[in-house]
Amino acid sequence: MSLTVTLATARRVLEQLRGDRRTIALLLLVPCVLMTLLRWVFENQPDVFDRVGLQLLGIFPFVTMFLVTSVAMLRERTTGTLERLLTTPLAKLDLLLGYALAFGVAALAQAALASALALGLLGLDPTGSVALVLLLAVANALLGMALGLLVSAFAQTEFQAVQFLPAVVLPQFLLCGLIAPRDQMADVLDALSAGLPMTYAVDGMTQLGHTSSLSGDLLRDLVAIALGGVAALALAAATLRRRTA
């Protein structure tokens, strides 16, 4: 592993992103538009907006980074650049951490803009600090990125990669406690949701709705997110084979 190569990879991924203005605009503006929409959906229920708005601030980075990363990595596979990189001294971890760094930066920009709008103009009022909201948003983005890297190994085309969003992300979205509280679900689903990473991403944001500091529950969520991300990255590394059939 080499820090220079990791940083060079992060820089390269960001340069690719920078060249694609439309993706940047979508990445930054879509969460803001959706957040504004949500504000008027819950026009007469500010307390519901406080809860759901905060949870969505945790979900947006997860979903967008999942999508962007799975397509970016798939491109790397289909254009042959991945095979080329794997014939060089580059360590697999250099590539994965380079991606993590680049998309972490993109996620921070996305979360900062959406949070600024939600907290500043739309009147979202979390009990937790803005720094913790941002920290959790970036952690969620990295989790989504790690899962995206992993599923890209199972897609052969961009069509397939995009289909993994409903296949992998929607079930987590349904079970994470956003639509119905987890303790009111069937026991099996409650237990299942405890094993899904997005549950902790959303629970962490829920915690920030009513606690101001780094509570034990929030810490548990962050640890779960980190473990999920590391596990997904380790599995993704295992799918990067230097020798193929």
Place this chain on the structure above:
Amino acid sequence: MNSSPRPLPTAAVRVAGLRVDRGGRRVLDGLDFTLPGAAVTGLLGPSGCGKTTLIRAIVGVQRVRAGTVEVLGLPAGSPALRARLGYVTQAPSVYADLTVAANVRYFAAVLGVARERGDRALEAVGMADRRRDVVGRLSDGQRARVSLACALLGEPELLVLDEPTVGLDPVLRRELWRLFHELAAGGATLLVSSHVMDEAERCDGLLLMREGRLVADGTPGALRERTGADDLEDAFLRIVERAEVAA
């Protein structure tokens, strides 16, 4: 990294009994040959005869069924070979959404070589004046040359090129072949695949493949002499016909 100058091995690549199956089909069926060091060897044969699979086996990215592939004295795919080998795939494997300069800069960082090498590599392939262009807007031939430049960055001891001259105009092709021979004169070993026989004439040695087997191996002169043919296309046809009569 290189603590002491190691003696040049006489054979840069040794392949023995190589068999590869892909998707239940035998693609390479028992290949045996050696590649001489510091020379340009052409790998010729019709499309689909297994050239790319053989190249992938030498580079160490192909899973093999049986046999051995030894590159620069080490088993193909050894980590120690990664810094000593350059590989250019048939489809240009560079980032289409980056500029020429950004591609070269990135691969130089990955290979751990100085950036100045990038300028030299781009000059060698005649792309120095297109540095700021986004690769995706270049022609196929120009993209192929950027891909080649990225493989030259590490000044590899073994350079494996899969159809590097497809779609290039004759002047450019001649210049690239001149570059290949310059590299070989500097001690590098090159394996260049092609499906057009008129490139065979430019090689120091030839490997002729057909349907997963090696049908001939030798210098262009020796192959012409052996078959009594005037040109290599004719020599190749005679070799294939003789093999069919024998079979």
